[in-house]
Amino acid sequence: MYLGGIEAGGTKFVCAVGDDQGTVFAKEKIETRDPEYTMSRVISFFKNFKIESLGICSFGPVDLHRDSATYGYITSTPKAGWANYPFVRTMEEALHVPAGFTTDVNGAALGELACGAAKGLDGCLYITVGTGIGAGLITENRLLNGVTHPEMGHILPRRYRGDDFEGICPYHRDCLEGLASGPALKAHWGRPAAELPANHEAWTIEADYLAQALMQYVLIVSPKRIVMGGGVMKQKQLFPMIRRRLQELLAGYIVAPEVKENINDYVVPPALGDNAGITGALILARQALDEKKSDKKYA
Amino acid sequence: MYLGGIEAGGTKFVCAVGDDQGTVFAKEKIETRDPEYTMSRVISFFKNFKIESLGICSFGPVDLHRDSATYGYITSTPKAGWANYPFVRTMEEALHVPAGFTTDVNGAALGELACGAAKGLDGCLYITVGTGIGAGLITENRLLNGVTHPEMGHILPRRYRGDDFEGICPYHRDCLEGLASGPALKAHWGRPAAELPANHEAWTIEADYLAQALMQYVLIVSPKRIVMGGGVMKQKQLFPMIRRRLQELLAGYIVAPEVKENINDYVVPPALGDNAGITGALILARQALDEKKSDKKYA
Numbered sequence: 001m002y003l004g005g006i007e008a009g010g011t012k013f014v015c016a017v018g019d020d021q022g023t024v025f026a027k028e029k030i031e032t033r034d035p036e037y038t039m040s041r042v043i044s045f046f047k048n049f050k051i052e053s054l055g056i057c058s059f060g061p062v063d064l065h066r067d068s069a070t071y072g073y074i075t076s077t078p079k080a081g082w083a084n085y086p087f088v089r090t091m092e093e094a095l096h097v098p099a100g101f102t103t104d105v106n107g108a109a110l111g112e113l114a115c116g117a118a119k120g121l122d123g124c125l126y127i128t129v130g131t132g133i134g135a136g137l138i139t140e141n142r143l144l145n146g147v148t149h150p151e152m153g154h155i156l157p158r159r160y161r162g163d164d165f166e167g168i169c170p171y172h173r174d175c176l177e178g179l180a181s182g183p184a185l186k187a188h189w190g191r192p193a194a195e196l197p198a199n200h201e202a203w204t205i206e207a208d209y210l211a212q213a214l215m216q217y218v219l220i221v222s223p224k225r226i227v228m229g230g231g232v233m234k235q236k237q238l239f240p241m242i243r244r245r246l247q248e249l250l251a252g253y254i255v256a257p258e259v260k261e262n263i264n265d266y267v268v269p270p271a272l273g274d275n276a277g278i279t280g281a282l283i284l285a286r287q288a289l290d291e292k293k294s295d296k297k298y299a
Numbered sequence: 300m301y302l303g304g305i306e307a308g309g310t311k312f313v314c315a316v317g318d319d320q321g322t323v324f325a326k327e328k329i330e331t332r333d334p335e336y337t338m339s340r341v342i343s344f345f346k347n348f349k350i351e352s353l354g355i356c357s358f359g360p361v362d363l364h365r366d367s368a369t370y371g372y373i374t375s376t377p378k379a380g381w382a383n384y385p386f387v388r389t390m391e392e393a394l395h396v397p398a399g400f401t402t403d404v405n406g407a408a409l410g411e412l413a414c415g416a417a418k419g420l421d422g423c424l425y426i427t428v429g430t431g432i433g434a435g436l437i438t439e440n441r442l443l444n445g446v447t448h449p450e451m452g453h454i455l456p457r458r459y460r461g462d463d464f465e466g467i468c469p470y471h472r473d474c475l476e477g478l479a480s481g482p483a484l485k486a487h488w489g490r491p492a493a494e495l496p497a498n499h500e501a502w503t504i505e506a507d508y509l510a511q512a513l514m515q516y517v518l519i520v521s522p523k524r525i526v527m528g529g530g531v532m533k534q535k536q537l538f539p540m541i542r543r544r545l546q547e548l549l550a551g552y553i554v555a556p557e558v559k560e561n562i563n564d565y566v567v568p569p570a571l572g573d574n575a576g577i578t579g580a581l582i583l584a585r586q587a588l589d590e591k592k593s594d595k596k597y598a
Contacts (some may be wrong), residue, residue, distance in 0.1 A: 061554070076554060123445070137520075139443060146422065146438060146521025147555040154552060155515050158457055171552040216454050220519050221436075222445025253453060253470040255360070255375060256446040 004051040005281025008058040017049045020286035022115040022279040034081035043094045054099040055284030057107025100288035106136035111279030116271035118225045125223035130230030133177040153177040157212040160205045180209040198237045211245035229270040303350040304580025307357040316348045319585035321414040321578040333380035342393045353398040354583030356406025399587035405435035410578030415570035417524045424522035429529030432476040452476040456511040459504045479508040497536045510544035528569040
């Protein structure tokens with residue numbers, strides 16, 4: 001059974017045909033320009049295969065409310081042509097298969113839970129630290145959603161002592177994303193994060209902000225495991241720094257052994273690397289198919 | 300059908316017999332001393348009625364993991380006699396009925412969702428601001444739980460400009476609970492919160508800290524509605540101050556109409572007043588009964 005997956009990002013779309021074990025049979029990367037350019041190529045790719053269903057994990061913000069008139073839309077993005085774009089409807093009409101839809105980070109969480117660093121658990125939090133900062137949460141095998149999907153990158157960490165960088169978030173200035181995303185690091189230190197040496201003080205500050213974020217997530221949603229991906233997290237020296245600082249901040253208050261004793265297995269890099277999102281898209285495709293079948297059964 | 304409910308607090312236990320609509324037929328308050336004193340009275344109360352099941356909403360920390368050896372226990376409390384106390388087993392053995400078990404704030408969330416300020420929705424966040432600060436979250440009609448239950452009161456707000464009160468949390472000093480709970484207000488201002496005039500600057504600072512907490516909750520779990528209860532929230536002047544400050548902090552980033560346009564219906568006082576917890580305990584009793592019945596069906 002062939003499933004289709006789309007990981008729709010701000011710079012490129014990754015399209016794949018594969019199965020729900022994360023095996024990919026065919027893959028294509030398509031540049032994110034305007035919808036006309038990009039979507040015609042996306043649709044052409046999938047028309048080469050006989051897929052049963054499709055999973056779409058998209059940059060956002062997106063509308064995930066099934067009963068909303070704009071369900072399956074990319075909503076208020078500043079990206080030219082993509083605001084109010086009916087992503088799900090376009091794909092369903094072009095390919096005549098059911099489509100699942102969620103955010104890019106939710107997709108990565110689904111992928112890591114099913115086949116990656118959180119395999120065997122019933123939930124995890126996936127956070128990406130890259131061009132932006134965002135996270136998705138799964139508890140009891142369900143993606144968390146509320147009046148909107150989570151926007152965990154915009155929380156307010158306490159400022160690191162002596163750090164007077166003003167922050168770059170157009171909404172909140174010095175929120176987590178404004179202080180600790182890849183572009184924030186570049187603006188702060190005058191060169192790309194990847195060019196800063198591993199012992200640069202930038203990483204001490206970065207680890208503090210990210211540990212503060214993880215502290216809030218642990219206290220508020222108590223994830224089963226935290227998977228940290230995205231370009232900035234390729235700086236592997238961050239992991240032990242973040243774990244240590246997180247335990248300092250929690251000060252022994254959370255006694256769950258996952259956090260207190262086994263932090264090395266609690267805050268981890270993705271096992272799927274850059275494939276977490278597209279794997280999640282295939283899982284989502286499978287869920288969309290199962291859902292459609294169960295609809296029929298009761299119809 | 301009679302259901303039993305217990306709202307177990309640090310100073311008193313409220314025991315009630317009622318139905319799952321929140322109607323209470325009989326109620327008794329029992330002082331929280333050692334387990335021997337308190338529990339013998341609790342059990343005697345319920346033995347006067349023929350209840351079908353029991354719901355227990357308890358002070359904590361508690362163990363909510365069904366597959367844990369200490370499920371249904373109060374775990375690491377400093378309260379004399381109550382550490383490692385097998386609450387659920389004690390009640391089930393004494394009354395021979397199934398028992399549901401959760402935290403006190405989860406209970407209040409269940410009550411407000413079923414019969415109170417969040418009625419008609421599929422989820423809400425209930426936060427109590429009183430002796431301590433804690434919160435429970437329901438999404439898609441399910442209580443959120445992870446490696447432990449949420450401990451949302453211990454997040455770190457940014458310090459209000461000029462506020463140098465050191466905070467009273469024994470773990471984190473100036474976390475939310477350390478700065479904004481009832482005892483923190485008393486330690487900061489030298490008299491009980493209830494005696495501070497409504498225009499005292501204490502309330503401006505309090506509203507800022509609580510709005511910061513709500514901001515984190517909105518960004519991380521996006522609750523369908525936020526119900527604010529507990530002793531400190533009886534200061535009704537706080538509600539408009541918190542709503543205004545929350546919107547300032549979010550800076551228009553969350554476009555969901557619940558937050559952006561209808562904040563007066565989004566951040567609300569409990570509709571059940573001090574009865575939220577005991578109502579939730581009765582709902583929980585009903586759930587425990589339903590669960591037992593469905594077990595039988597498949598046994």
